[in-house]
Amino acid sequence: MKILVALKQVPDTETKIRVAADGKSLDAGDVKWITSPYDEYALEEALRLKESAAAEVTAVSVGGDKAKDILRNALALGADQAVLVKSAETGDPLAVARTLAAFAQDKGFDLILLGNKGFGGDNACVGPMLAELLGLAQANVVTKLELSEGRFKAEREGDADSEVLEGSLPAVVTAQRGLNEPRYANLKGIMAAKKKTIEEVEGAAVTPAVTTVTLALPPSRPEGRKLEGDAAAQAAALLGLLRDEAKVL
Amino acid sequence: MILVFCETKDGKIRKPSLEALCEARRLADGAGKGLGALFVGADTTGAGEAAQYGADVIVKIEAPSLAAYSSDGYATAIADAVKAKGATALLAAATSCGRDVAPRVAARLGAGYASDVTGLSMVEGRLQAVRPVYAGKAFATTGFETPVQVATTRPNIFALAPCPKAGAVETLPAPAGGFLAVVKEILTKGAGHVDIAEADVIVAGGRGMKDGANFGILEELAGALGGVVGASRAAVDAGWGLPHSMQIGQTGKVVSPTLYIACGISGAIQHVAGMSGSKVIVAINKDPEAPIFKLATYGIVGDLFEVVPELTKAAKALGK
Numbered sequence: 373m374k375i376l377v378a379l380k381q382v383p384d385t386e387t388k389i390r391v392a393a394d395g396k397s398l399d400a401g402d403v404k405w406i407t408s409p410y411d412e413y414a415l416e417e418a419l420r421l422k423e424s425a426a427a428e429v430t431a432v433s434v435g436g437d438k439a440k441d442i443l444r445n446a447l448a449l450g451a452d453q454a455v456l457v458k459s460a461e462t463g464d465p466l467a468v469a470r471t472l473a474a475f476a477q478d479k480g481f482d483l484i485l486l487g488n489k490g491f492g493g494d495n496a497c498v499g500p501m502l503a504e505l506l507g508l509a510q511a512n513v514v515t516k517l518e519l520s521e522g523r524f525k526a527e528r529e530g531d532a533d534s535e536v537l538e539g540s541l542p543a544v545v546t547a548q549r550g551l552n553e554p555r556y557a558n559l560k561g562i563m564a565a566k567k568k569t570i571e572e573v574e575g576a577a578v579t580p581a582v583t584t585v586t587l588a589l590p591p592s593r594p595e596g597r598k599l600e601g602d603a604a605a606q607a608a609a610l611l612g613l614l615r616d617e618a619k620v621l
Numbered sequence: 622m623i624l625v626f627c628e629t630k631d632g633k634i635r636k637p638s639l640e641a642l643c644e645a646r647r648l649a650d651g652a653g654k655g656l657g658a659l660f661v662g663a664d665t666t667g668a669g670e671a672a673q674y675g676a677d678v679i680v681k682i683e684a685p686s687l688a689a690y691s692s693d694g695y696a697t698a699i700a701d702a703v704k705a706k707g708a709t710a711l712l713a714a715a716t717s718c719g720r721d722v723a724p725r726v727a728a729r730l731g732a733g734y735a736s737d738v739t740g741l742s743m744v745e746g747r748l749q750a751v752r753p754v755y756a757g758k759a760f761a762t763t764g765f766e767t768p769v770q771v772a773t774t775r776p777n778i779f780a781l782a783p784c785p786k787a788g789a790v791e792t793l794p795a796p797a798g799g800f801l802a803v804v805k806e807i808l809t810k811g812a813g814h815v816d817i818a819e820a821d822v823i824v825a826g827g828r829g830m831k832d833g834a835n836f837g838i839l840e841e842l843a844g845a846l847g848g849v850v851g852a853s854r855a856a857v858d859a860g861w862g863l864p865h866s867m868q869i870g871q872t873g874k875v876v877s878p879t880l881y882i883a884c885g886i887s888g889a890i891q892h893v894a895g896m897s898g899s900k901v902i903v904a905i906n907k908d909p910e911a912p913i914f915k916l917a918t919y920g921i922v923g924d925l926f927e928v929v930p931e932l933t934k935a936a937k938a939l940g941k
Contacts, residue, residue, distance in 0.1 A: 383755065385756070385871065385890065385891060386890060387755075388758075389755045389758040389759045391759065396761075398755070398759075409872065410872075463761075464733070465724075465734065466727065466728060466731075466732075466733065466734060469728060491755075491756065491871070492754060492755055493754060494736070494737065494752075494753065494754055494755075494756065495724075495734070495735075495736040495737075496720055496724075496736055496737075497720075497723075497724030497727070497734055497736055498724075499724075500692065500721060500722075500724040500725040500728070501724045501725065501727065501728035501734075502728075503692070503693075503725065504693075504696065504724075504725040504728035504729055505728050508801065509692075509693065509801035509802035510692045510693070510721075510725065510801075510802060511692075511802060512692075512720070512721050513717070513721075515865075524802075527808070528717075529717065529865075529866065530717045530718075530807070531716050531717045531718075531816035531818060531819070532809075532815055532816040532817075532866060533807050533808055533809045533866075534807075534808040534866075535690075535804045535806070535807055535808070536804070536805050536806040536807075536808060537802050537803060537804045537805060538802065538803060538805050539801050539802025539803065540801055540802070543801075543802065549865065549872050550865055579766070580766060581727075581731070581732065581733035581734070581765070581766055581767045582733035582734065582735060582763050582764065582765055582766065582767075583763070583764050583766060584761050584762070584763060584764075585749065585762040585763065585764045586761070586762045587754070587759055587760070587761050587762075588759065588760050588762075589758070589759055589760075590753075590757065590758070590759065590760055590897070593902075593915075593916055593918075596902075596904075596914065596915075596916070596917040596918050596919060596920050597918070597919055597920065598914070598919075598920045598921070598922060599919060599920065599921050603923055603924070603927035603928045603931045604931045606921045606923060606928055606931070607928060607931035607932040607934070607935045608931075608935055610903065610919055610921065610932065610935075611932065611935045611936060611939055613919055614880065614901065614903075614919075615939065618880075618901045618918065618919075620822075620879050620880045620900065620901050621846070621880075621936075621939065
């Protein structure tokens, strides 16, 4: 079985977001870059399938040279190959999906795994777009995955419930927290990864379907009010303010 | 024409779909366009309600093969409807279903896509979308370069405004079937089956709740206020038996209620990412230095085990 895991490099969760001078992109100055956390569940699932079902795991990332860091990490964790598809950052998820589809086309992957969304853009759409472009089944926001001959069964998170869906392989599956518990790289893996090469290919030329017109920080919330007195007095004051001032009751 | 993919539940249009419909009506009026409400399924009872919220046309695609949700089956139906109606913009609510199918439709149509938007406008005949990025730490304005534009709207952001229109019903042919993946079963998992993303009032508990059993007092307050209970990641991860579907934050649900009451929640950046869009925020915490107070409209420094029952009592007295 051949598995492709698509990884996105994103700013660390704790990063303070600053807008660059162009007014429409992230000031990358002090940003620490990490593997998008949901992608870690996707990679872990691929590695477990490698161990239980002798799968071959290819990690791929669309981006610039610095994305090699997360690919190197994927190799350290146990991916068999890593490929950097070189592409300029456009901020357009359809362009990323098209680039990934052009790379994955005709390579015979049985399963393509991604995180259910990339931190940052938060679009949660590259997985389903990729499935559509490749004409494959999709299962998104998956918390449980079982594979059998040419078929998959997945549990996915709904709005209030979970859904069990079944479909045909090859398929695109996007991972949600709960699918597994990602491992950490050990020293042996890190040393072995240093000896492996990261393949580099030029991304397909794609025209962006969307562009970022502006990027802005949210308006700051006005300073709040602390309520005085004992619990009963605070409760009474709060209910009064919610009703008369905020008018939400 | 602007087309809105509408979801129904128990024979009624889901509220997030009605919100999308109302926003689409506003955009259509501004741009002099028509508005179509699209229903897909084996049974589209409830579709008629769309006329009350501004649909000029109600488009139905009905077939037994569409009884169970299928990403690819529904994507085919929706994309076919966009083409048949010559729609230039497609909206859907950013629900579990909308987020699953809309990007697939966008890829099918070669359309630009913006997810989970909190603001929409029409600029030179094309959509422009405002959406939170970097977990709500910034807002991006997205412009579309494609003739057809697709967006999903975040629940609880766009106001409902009844606006009766003709609502002429039209039926389009359904896709043939033989879909690649189909939902076989729905698993219900406690939490009252309420989607917290749609709730107007949320009472959320964090590590300060000390135990899952203590969430009973939040249930009582939520009940008195007509709301639902949520939790921070710390509470869900603490092994108190709280389901992940309750979790609010970067790795959980993003919510935008009218009123958010944070009980025993410190306000870690990951939690704030999920609730900073709330209109009014109340924080109840023993620690006056807790970061949640920086965000709170009203802050109560105190023991939540004393304050919450008092609030419940006061709320009941208000007759809410």
